[in-house]
């Protein structure tokens with residue numbers, strides 16, 4: 094598995110954490126990587142680091158919640174060369190007081206910042222998936238094309254203190270499972286990764302410490318990236334989700 098040499102691979106949320114590990118691993122395997130992220134400084138720095146080590150990468154700013162921005166991003170990436178692999182990975186954490194606030198105030202409303210976790214993880218995955226399939230269909234030979242969405246163990250095991258994150262991550266599994274039927278009669282395939290706790294900016298050191306104190310292993314970003322690339326390069330995995338939990342019980 095894992096032959097990505099010469100392919101153009103798009104990674105949203107690619108400037109940090111799991112996305113950066115996917116981008117770095119793909120580039121090391123010979124892919125031409127397009128890193129998409131809101132964070133210009135981190136995105137440019139990663140693309141420069143990858144090219145300095147003799148591999149191919151470029152950074153293009155994208156806000157996955159904004160349809161015109163996602164369209165421009167895909168157009169720029171496809172101009173590099175036709176896109177083969179798409180990783181819909183961008184995501185943010187939830188303000189974990191949101192539900193408490195709602196319960197405490199009779200008039201409490203979900204405000205835009207509260208809903209941004211749903212916007213980035215779910216709306217962002219929908220926009221990214223739609224354009225991925227659109228560009229795959231333009232290919233004369235779409236046989237090597239695939240879409241991998243980053244879900245979470247929260248896609249199965251709801252988190253009591255993260256209702257909106259859990260809702261968004263349940264949603265992306267539904268999106269991927271539906272899309273597997275859309276692509277079923279084509280050579281394109283789709284899949285999802287469902288990481289458990291993985292040490293990134295989104296899952297900070299104090300959370301890592303709390304996991305370890307309970308004896309729960311924490312994933313490395315490279316293990317999660319490896320699972321994502323495995324899915325992306327194996328057509329037989331159409332419709333499947335790989336859970337990466339470093340030993341944490343989830344099912």
Ligand code: NAD
Nearest residue numbers: 106109110111131156157183184245290291293294295296
């Ligand atoms: P991270 O914060 O290190 O990286 C997320 C990246 O997404 C950042 O570079 C950020 O700038 C970018 N981003 C945020 N909003 C964006 C937007 N609107 N448009 C474009 N880019 C945007 O976090 P991570 O842990 O690497 O998260 C990556 C994915 O993995 C997310 O979908 C997250 O929900 C998922 N995940 C993480 C864990 C974990 O424990 N770290 C576990 C399960 C799932």
